[in-house]
Amino acid sequence: MxxxxxxxxxxxxxxxxxxxxxxxxxxxxxxxxxxxxxxxxxxxxxxxxxxxxxxxxxxxxxxxxxxxxxxxxxxxxxxxxxxxxxxxxxxxxxxxxxxxxxxxxxxxxxxxxxxxxxxxxxxxxxxxxxxxxxxxxxxxxxxxxxxxxxxxxxxxxxxxxxxxxxxxxxxxxxxxxxxxxxxxxxxFNYAQSVDGMRQILWGLFKKMVIADNCAFYANDIFANHSNYSGSTLLVGAFLFTLQIYGDFSGYSDVAIGTSRLFSFELMQNFAFPYFSRDVAEFWRRWHISLSTWFRDYLYIPLGGSKGNTWMKVRNTFIIFVVSGFWHGANWTFIIWGALNALYFLPLLLLKRNRSNLQVVAQGKYLPSLKEFFSILITFTLTVFAWIFFRAESVTQAVSYVNGIFSLSLFSIPEVFPIKVLSLIGIFTLIEWLGREQKYAIEDIKKVFPKPIRWAFYYLIIVAIFSFTGQEQEFIYFQF
Amino acid sequence: MKKFLLNIFIFTFLSLILGEVIVRANRLNQEVPQRTVDNNGIQKFIPNQKGYWATGEHSWQVNKLGWSGELPQNYDNLVSIIGDSYIANFMNPVECHQNIFLKKQLPEYNFVEAGRPGVTFIEAVEISQNLTPLKPNYHIIYARNNDFIESIQEVRNYSDRTQISLERAKIIPGQLKYAQAKKILYNWKLAFYFFNRLATPAAENKESEINSKAQKKFKHLAKVEKLLELTSDRYDISNIILTLHPDTAPAIVKKAQEVGFKTILLEKKEENWSFEHDNHWTCYGHERVSVQVGTGFKKAFNSVN
Structure with a gap:
């Protein structure tokens, strides 16, 4: 179901x-x-x-x-x-x-x-x-x-x-x-249940509007990557990056919201990972329940970040590769994990892996220029890694990456879905404004009176019915 | 809990109103004409209704006789075109109906349509007999495998369609089923929108599955053969030409010819006759069909004349 x-x-x-x-x-x-x-x-x-x-x-x-x-x-x-x-x-x-x-x-x-x-x-x-x-x-x-x-x-x-x-x-x-x-x-707790309903609604929006619309284009671009220019392949990788976030965090939102209707509290699974300033922060914010599971039951028993440099490198690679392998029986997932280990290692060795513990630009509307570029670099690294995650095989992933880094990278993309990109723009704005909460629209109850809140919910419902993409299974069901 | 349920109720109620406004304003549904049963037991539409097809790209109109499609200028040399939803053809504008295309193919004739979704083969024959006040010279009946199967009460019992009981050799007229419920559903646009989105695709898939299965192995051939024999005994079929869909089982075509029907077996030379998510013919599909029917009609009746 x-x-x-x-x-x-x-x-x-x-x-x-x-x-x-x-x-x-x-x-x-x-x-x-x-x-x-x-x-x-x-x-x-x-x-x-x-x-x-x-x-x-x-x-x-x-x-x-x-x-x-x-x-x-x-x-x-x-x-x-x-x-x-x-x-x-x-x-x-x-x-x-x-x-x-x-x-x-x-x-x-x-x-x-x-x-x-x-x-x-x-x-x-x-x-x-x-x-x-x-x-x-x-x-x-x-x-x-x-x-x-x-x-x-x-x-x-x-x-x-x-x-x-x-x-x-x-x-x-x-x-x-x-x-x-x-x-x-x-x-029964009224506030908890209303919050649960709100989180379910937001989760459905992420899945049905953002993820499913992105999937439509990303699937086509990945399936026919050899026919597309480098710039289009970049668009495809970007859309998949949004698809997997919308899909998986959307599912988590519905799961957490549903639990709250029955007076259960589940742990937060995503904390706006694409606003991370480095890869270590990304992994504290992406699929938190899995990352912390591996941290507590694998990384720490192995020695964690204690011990000599070799031990640190070994443990980091083990946890990321195992995490990749957990996702599926394919070398693409293992490479995805190893790639993230490579991103993470410099931060660990330079002891900068815990330098961004707070939410970015806390209490402010805009990030500083440094923060902005840090987010951009981290996001770009993540997009690159997702190519391996999404590809059917390592050969396809390598071919896809080669396709991006070609002269056609500077051409006008053949696929540039304005409607989907506009939706992503609105979605990113809402997520940015709500990044200090557990999910983007959690605090709407504190900020807006009931008529405006309800009007916003109706807008989301209308968006779900008007812009819903072709139904796609949840990506993480296969794991 | 009371407050929560009350809020859910109010929110849902307002959602329903908002949804209704959106569906109506954007014309997300087609409007469905109301039906009636005439004195001869023929189920048709209530005359002179108007409505629009989904998205409002075109509107439809039911004529004064209770069928869709325009009436001819005069009724001389009249040919009736009888069939199911393919002939009722609400999904295309009026200029894409078979009567318009056939008039171009056969200008010496005038055409009147009598189409309604769900018409069975035996019901189509019954309609042909009950159009006598118009005195059509010929009848073109469009049919598919399912139209024959659904004619036989012993195979599938459809109380809302005219059928024949082969055992009793008796026509059982169709009756309006859940008329009030349907009226509510069609007028409650939001409910109908969800009904269309959720229920119809499955039904269509099922239908096309049945069609392809039926062609591969026609289960009820003996009964359909008996149906055709009974029809030929019971009615004057000399002025009827059966236009059969491309996927019609060859055994049906053969038997229909044996009992005296003139037949046109449509040949689907191209794949793009139908809508993308709907088996019905597009305007182009109707035009291509009419060319084959025009040729077949000339062959069948000009030699008689």
Whole structure:
């Protein structure tokens, strides 16, 4: 079920009404309803893959209990290993099996063994497997580390793993944040719900107006890149940069807003990353739930930024390459990750990776000239990296980059969608004005009276109906 | 909670009004004519209605006889053109109707159209018999695979279309279905806008899927053959020429000829007869069809004359 579908437009009010009007007397029944709704939401694509979520939830639930019971260190390590093996085993099989087989085959062929006949399986990737796998893993690791008491409430735990707003594309919630919210009695909060609705509306605008319109042109330019001039390829890369932001942050906004309707608070996943002044700041603002997951469960255990220069370089490369690989079984994602590591390393080695912790131009309307150029450079580096992320293969990415850096870069682009670029202009302005909040239009309630606020919401709705692009799936569903 | 629900209600209510204004002001929907059933049990449009097609690029008008399309200057040497939505042709301006194009092909004849979305083959034949006050000399009936299948009640029961029961050899006249609900839907432009956007594409896809499947393997051939036999026994078909869509199953064409129908099997030599998101013919498509029909008509009836 997509957030931008009629199915969801019916599903959400029905679950909302049942949740607050029929099942509001008992916390357990409310959790049970959320669990049933989440399984229905997921099963809408393919009910067979529900078994994976159920199995994964069972494993981590019982491992959590066993971890609390065992006192011996080796037993605890064994239990944690079991959780990691099961979860990453599923992920590895469904997502990476064919990639590894194919890569090994190519490696053997390069070494001169030409008779290798690869066994590739026709595997369907279960939607959202990378997201819920990381969520359950975080539970087992936190219980192992003693940061979290294991739960004995199986319904709450299963609902935490499969919570429908963030099940298929995040934010990847930590058990320490989300699970306790299933234990406490939830009461309807007017301000929280109105805010949730507002965030849903903004998320839909990002997805249906910005992302889907950009996708229309970006898909064409990437698919036929050899026929286009360098300047058009640059436009294509720019449009994809906006598409992926609108798509993914739009999804996160709808997910967070939907959760708020049920009195849940999810973590912020995007904090206006394209206004970052350096790559380190970009990674503090882009897909925050994943970046912090890798930071806490991979980077810090590896030693983080402590140790000698070699350790720092090694750890930085590991976290970025693994992060790239998390996105998909393709060398393009690995190169994208490595490229970001290369962007990040100079900042780390010069100890300037934490120099831009505050929002740019805080309290001001405009950035300084230095800030403006810093944003521009960071944005350009990001656009370049996205080419590898978007390309179907490394060959295509290299060919695309070669196409950009040709003489035709200075020609008039063949594709220059004025309407879409104008929408992007308006969107950027709103995002800039709202960059100090959790999402761009959050503070509208403080600034404008109700009639103006409502008029603005109607404008967004009209924009969604008037300018909505051809429906595209959410990009991050494939991860 | 009360405040939240009240706000949602007011916001939604105002949204509906705003949406209605936008849809009406921008003419995002086509207007749909109201229907009636005449004394002969023929379902047609209420006469003298006017409306516009989506985006308001052109308007349509129902004539005094209750059909779309202009009436001829005089009714001598009259030929009727009967069919479904392809002939009702609300999606094109009046100058793109078959009667206008055929008049150019066959200037010695006058043409009157009797088209309505959903007309089945048997209903088209029934209409041809009930146009007798106009005394058409000939009838051109446009049909597709589905029009034959949908004529047979035992295959698919459509209470709003005229059908025939093969077992009882009886015509079952179509009745107006959900007339009031449809009237509300067509007048509530915003609801109709969503209905069109969400429901129609699926229906069209289904229809084209059915058509292509039907041509590959025609399931109900025996019943359609019986339908054609019954039609030829029951009606005077000597002055009817069946114009069949290019994807019509060859077995139907053969059987129609065997029972005495004159036929024109349209040949689709080009791909661009239809609209991009709609199977109906464009103005160009209608013009190309009329050339083939004109030639086929001359062949079929000039030899008789």
């Amino acid at each position: 997509f957030f931008n579908s009629i199915d969801f437009a019916i599903f959400l009010p029905v679950v909302f009404c049942l949740y607050w009007f029929c099942f509001n007397k008992s916390l357990k029944i409310q959790n049970l309803l959320l669990l049933a709704a989440s399984y229905l939401f997921y099963g809408w694509w393919d009910w067979r893959f529900l078994s994976l979520i159920v199995f994964s939830s069972c494993v981590d639930f019982f491992i959590g209990i066993k971890l609390a019971e065992s006192t011996k260190d080796y037993q605890r390590k064994l239990l944690l290993s079991a959780s990691i093996i099961v979860n990453l085993g599923f992920l590895g099989f469904f997502k990476y099996f064919n990639f590894f087989v194919d890569s090994f085959t190519q490696a053997f062929t390069l070494l001169g063994t030409s008779t290798v006949d690869p066994i590739l399986l026709n595997i369907v990737l279960p939607v959202g497997i990378s997201f819920y796998t990381f969520q359950t893993l975080s539970y087992s690791i936190d219980v192992y580390k003693g940061k979290l008491e294991p739960t004995k409430d199986i319904i709450a735990f299963f609902a935490f793993v499969s919570f429908f707003p963030q099940l298929v594309a995040g934010p990847i919630e930590r058990a320490t944040n989300l699970l306790p919210q299933f234990y406490r009695r939830r009461t």
